[in-house]
Amino acid sequence: MTLENIVVVGGGLAGTHVAGALRARGHGGALTLVGAETRAPYDRPPLTKAVLAGKEEDCSFPTDWEALGVDLRLGERAEALELHDDRPGGVLRTTAGELAFDGLVLATGAEPVRLPGEGRQHLVRTMDDVHALRPLLRAGTHLALVGAGWIGAEVATVAAAKGCRVTVLEADRAPLAAAVGAEIGAWTAPWYAAAGVTLRCGTAVASVDPGGLRLADGRFLAADVVVVGVGARPAVGWLRDSGLEIARGVVVDESLRTARPEVVALGDCAAWWSRRYGRHMVVEHWDTALKASEPAAAALLGEDVCHDPVPYFWSDQFGRTVQYAGDHRSADRAVLRGSPDDPEWTVLWLEDEHLRAILTVDRPRDLVQARRALTAGCVVDLPAATDPGTALRDALRTP
Numbered sequence: 001m002t003l004e005n006i007v008v009v010g011g012g013l014a015g016t017h018v019a020g021a022l023r024a025r026g027h028g029g030a031l032t033l034v035g036a037e038t039r040a041p042y043d044r045p046p047l048t049k050a051v052l053a054g055k056e057e058d059c060s061f062p063t064d065w066e067a068l069g070v071d072l073r074l075g076e077r078a079e080a081l082e083l084h085d086d087r088p089g090g091v092l093r094t095t096a097g098e099l100a101f102d103g104l105v106l107a108t109g110a111e112p113v114r115l116p117g118e119g120r121q122h123l124v125r126t127m128d129d130v131h132a133l134r135p136l137l138r139a140g141t142h143l144a145l146v147g148a149g150w151i152g153a154e155v156a157t158v159a160a161a162k163g164c165r166v167t168v169l170e171a172d173r174a175p176l177a178a179a180v181g182a183e184i185g186a187w188t189a190p191w192y193a194a195a196g197v198t199l200r201c202g203t204a205v206a207s208v209d210p211g212g213l214r215l216a217d218g219r220f221l222a223a224d225v226v227v228v229g230v231g232a233r234p235a236v237g238w239l240r241d242s243g244l245e246i247a248r249g250v251v252v253d254e255s256l257r258t259a260r261p262e263v264v265a266l267g268d269c270a271a272w273w274s275r276r277y278g279r280h281m282v283v284e285h286w287d288t289a290l291k292a293s294e295p296a297a298a299a300l301l302g303e304d305v306c307h308d309p310v311p312y313f314w315s316d317q318f319g320r321t322v323q324y325a326g327d328h329r330s331a332d333r334a335v336l337r338g339s340p341d342d343p344e345w346t347v348l349w350l351e352d353e354h355l356r357a358i359l360t361v362d363r364p365r366d367l368v369q370a371r372r373a374l375t376a377g378c379v380v381d382l383p384a385a386t387d388p389g390t391a392l393r394d395a396l397r398t399p
């Protein structure tokens with residue numbers, strides 16, 4: 001069936017690229033994009049890097065919306081979804097009224113988690129968030145940052161470089177513990193000290209109060225500015241009465257379709273079935289959202305596709321580039337190439353002798369070579385792999 005009227009909800013990376021992919025694949029009917037933010041769609045990774053540092057102002061996508069024939073409705077938020085019982089399609093209720101559709105793309109991304117309390121807390125998800133925070137990062141300002149995850153580490157990097165007094169509070173035993181485990185995350189802790197940042201692990205925050213933070217043990221930490229970077233949740237609350245299955249994200253199959261084939265979901269808001277890992281995945285990473293755009297458009301237009309990327313993520317922390325690829329959940333051990341005391345090192349996660357994931361610190365070649373191997377499913381020659389002088393590709397072979 002040819003779709004006549006497709007609506008995309010969410011004007012981020014996924015929504016923007018899926019709109020382009022729909023046109024490139026021949027969708028000639030109406031195409032509407034509804035986005036809650038008022039500014040033209042833009043890229044988020046620069047926000048906590050060049051934009052917060054004041055080195056970049058505009059990271060909007062170079063999309064010519066008019067040429068693409070997209071009815072771009074900015075500053076309009078989807079509030080509810082009603083799917084027809086007797087035929088494909090439905091009606092989207094937004095802050096500006098109702099929109100009928102016969103094809104729907106859900107690409108609403110994620111929302112940062114807030115802490116309780118009446119004090120001002122800065123979150124870092126949007127360009128507006130960064131515009132509010134940036135002028136406050138002045139030399140001597142005491143910045144309390146809650147969460148030593150990817151976002152916290154990047155904000156600490158920029159704030160320390162601007163001369164702020166930065167205290168990072170992390171409930172877990174180490175930075176990045178949730179992402180890579182506390183033992184490996186702990187190897188990044190010295191980076192904070194070297195940048196003049198105070199890192200307090202094992203310190204839970206109960207609330208953000210006027211003038212600072214109330215810690216879980218009752219003590220108070222005074223701060224001029226509080227930034228909270230404790231994770232994000234898929235922005236799917238507005239879909240609760242839609243009848244679609246929601247499990248953290250919108251549940252979709254390997255072709256990114258919901259149980260209704262005329263509704264697809266992708267990017268940070270989707271829980272997609274991975275054939276590779278045998279489970280639903282919610283991956284809040286740039287590369288996964290981008291890679292899903294083509295298959296989501298193809299699936300909506302009726303093609304048979306399979307979205308099954310190996311997750312990949314990068315982060316710039318304290319002058320280092322940290323990259324991660326794969327999924328180490330099933331791994332039974334982690335081995336090091338180099339030493340965390342070296343300027344560059346790599347961690348490989350293995351399940352038996354199979355490579356499952358990699359973390360690199362300023363070793364981009366290892367990352368590139370491992371990424372190929374992760375896609376192909378390689379086994380690792382341990383003595384060669386743990387020697388940082390041997391090219392990683394020479395330690396990997398297809399079984």
Ligand SMILES: Cc1cc2nc3c(=O)[nH]c(=O)nc-3n(C[C@H](O)[C@H](O)[C@H](O)COP(=O)(O)OP(=O)(O)OC[C@H]3O[C@@H](n4cnc5c(N)ncnc54)[C@H](O)[C@@H]3O)c2cc1C
Nearest residue numbers: 010012013014036044045077078108109267268284285286
């Ligand atoms: C500060 C920051 C830095 C990052 N850095 C990195 C990095 O270095 N490396 C990396 O791999 N990844 C990084 N990421 C993650 C990456 O940017 C995301 O994975 C990516 O943006 C996901 O794209 P998306 O389109 O799914 O969601 P988003 O980019 O979040 O876009 C979703 C859009 O939908 C809108 N929306 C939400 N609800 C509604 C609604 N009800 N109605 C209408 N519109 C709605 C939102 O306002 C938003 O504009 C970073 C993210 C952030 C926030």
